[in-house]
């Protein structure tokens with residue numbers, strides 16, 4: 038039997054009349070990188086929001102290592118080892134770069150404080166390519182650097198499960214290669230990752246498996262090669278006018 | 281450490297005031313000490329969270345009533361402690377009921393709280409045929425002043441400790457982005473409630489200490505909503521982003537109010553209103569913000 042870290046069963050989210058996520062079922066195994074694909078508005082971010090506890094489910098349930106996390110508040114889910122980035126980068130404007138990373142280290146899955154947290158933050162900044170920039174204010178950062186700070190914050194609690202919402206979007210080709218290498222290194226150190234992504238290069242080189250959504254429903258699941266040649270997937274991406 | 285010694289020295293000097301003057305200046309000293317405890321503790325919570333609390337009058341009034349009801353049976357120091365305890369519990373209940381709501385609801389609710397408690401006490405008094413309470417003690421103006429000074433020192437020490445604690449860091453994060461706070465493992469509701477208990481306790485203790493000054497207390501005096509507004513304005517005038525910020529607002533504003541109320545007794549509310557507009561338009565971050573801007577500019581000039 039495979040070791041499921043995360044399982045979604047019949048996960049549904051309704052916003053008024055709109056069903057943004059409709060009966061999603063899928064599992065994520067330990068150390069696996071799963072890509073969550075689909076056209077804009079298909080419910081990928083909402084699915085991540087349901088897993089991270091940002092939004093309550095309308096129905097269905099989500100388990101982490103077999104115990105139910107749906108219904109728990111975001112802070113509890115984070116302490117259990119699930120950490121995420123946001124599609125629109127969210128950093129804390131009143132704090133410098135280092136403090137923004139420390140934020141992730143103090144209250145989460147694995148806790149640090151004081152000198153220990155500060156040292157850990159500097160180490161993570163080094164790792165995401167921002168070594169020596171800890172004292173900078175956020176205003177001095179380029180777009181990719183803000184994304185790096187957010188990733189460093191996300192890693193600061195030593196999470197077991199990472200949820201990355203279009204973390205590679207908006208990067209130029211050089212930055213993209215750096216980004217892909219970085220995410221590979223996260224997977225090599227044993228983290229389990231769900232990746233919402235549009236960049237095909239990244240999907241092919243990073244994902245063990247993909248789940249494809251359209252209009253809130255799962256329409257395909259398999260290896261990147263399998264799903265990217267699936268007729269329904271191609272129709273969802275190219276066939277509809279709004280894709 | 282140097283700051284601690286300097287602060288202790290400053291408090292020591294302030295404590296000498298009653299030996300120099302027993303009339304006008306001591307009275308002013310009591311008012312300044314009172315607003316310092318109220319505004320500084322208010323800013324401990326409202327500074328980082330940006331939740332504007334108008335509950336000061338409610339906690340303060342409850343404190344005066346604790347002294348008013350207990351002065352004949354219990355020693356004064358225990359009444360101050362009891363008021364702090366009741367203030368903290370009341371703040372926790374208010375926090376549980378409101379801090380999950382957005383900022384606007386919080387403002388309205390806290391404003392309504394003072395009125396609610398006042399109405400309840402008035403109702404009880406009407407039903408028992410009692411109108412007000414006499415608070416007769418041998419605590420004189422100098423005694424009240426020293427009590428308030430001690431409380432102010434405790435507030436500054438508490439604020440300094442919170443600023444270095446995980447709770448203080450959590451509150452700064454919540455003030456910046458509550459979603460990020462929750463996704464970083466912070467129990468946002470618990471952190472906000474814990475910190476809201478500080479101004480609740482301090483305002484109730486301040487009320488308990490000041491009750492003997494009023495001699496006769498009645499609901500409309502103890503729960504005057506204007507107190508809540510004065511505290512907000514003083515804290516914002518000084519700047520709520522630093523521990524010493526509110527103090528910088530309290531001192532000039534107390535002198536201003538003093539001058540106005542002795543020369544134009546009916547215009548106090550007008551002054552408060554104008555001060556509010558000035559702060560919003562000219563000093564959005566208070567004197568502290570102004571100072572920060574000036575410092576940054578000089579620094580930038582040095583670099584050039």
Ligand SMILES: Nc1ncnc2c1ncn2[C@@H]1O[C@H](COP(=O)(O)OP(=O)(O)O)[C@@H](O)[C@H]1O
Nearest residue numbers: 052055057075076077078079080081082083084
């Ligand atoms: N908080 C919300 N309130 C109302 N509708 C929402 C909310 N979040 C997302 N939606 C809607 O749900 C659908 C799915 O959105 P989303 O999950 O962001 O898609 P994706 O990330 O796949 O582009 C969209 O139609 C979007 O407008």
Ligand SMILES: [Mg+2]
Nearest residue numbers: 081082083124
């Ligand atoms: Mg999205």
